[in-house]
Each structure stands twice: as C-alpha cells, then as structure tokens.
Amino acid sequence: QVQLVESGGGDVQAGESLTLSCAVSEVVWDYRALGWFRQAPEMEREGIERDGIACATSRDGITYYAASVKGRFTTSRDTAKNMVYLRMDNMKPEDTGVYYCGALCGLGTAIYQYDDWGRGTRVTVSS
Secondary structure (H helix, E strand, O other), X not given: OOOEEEEOOOEXXXXXOEEEEEEEOHHHHHOOEEEEEEEOHHHHHXXXXXXXXXXXXXXXXOEEEOOOOOOOEEEEEEOOOOEEEEEEXXXXXXXXXXXXXXXXXXXXEEOOXXXXXXXXXXXXXXX
C-alpha cells in the first residue's frame, strides 16, 4: 500500500531555508519516481491543480527541477530510512503553499492523475 506522510512545514522569512520530509512506505521505491508538488493558496481553493517542482527517479536518483526552484531546492532520499527530503534554500514568498510528495514525477502546473496524495505540509514564506 502506498503511504506518504509529509512533515516539516512552517513559517519562514524570505531568504531563509527549510527542509521538508516525506516518510514513505517501502512499496513506493517500486515506483519509477518520487516527486514534490505544491499547491499555492489560489490552487488550494480550487483543490485540483498542483505545481510539480522536483522529482527523482527511484532506481538511480536522477533529479529534475522546475525552473522556479532550480538552484534553490534539492530533493534527496534515504532508502534505508524510507525517507525523501526537500531542502529549500533562499525561499521566496511565492514558495508559499501546501507541499506534497507523490510516487510520480511531474514538473509544472497540472491536474495530476494520482490517487495517493497525503495530507501535505504547509509552508508560509513572509517577505
């Protein structure tokens, strides 16, 4: 059963850093990739779209990033602990939103066809 539990969100000031964690069930490593997605406040109201921002292939850990976060965010994993991380540096107010991890890879805003979203973790960046 696919289970993903996000944590680590909070309130930060612009320019600060934050690391999010995602605890995953072992079966998740059988999926091709693990990704991070976020819903900005306006997306949250509609509840459907998400913005794919980072992902890593499960087999060899190759990473991909959306242009909006490239150079500032880093995704990593610890397979022994069944954990995936998103390190966010030099944060900006536009990074505000609810962050989700998922057993899929996607970059950009879309309605992702995926049924195993967790509850997410909220990040607020103040200017």
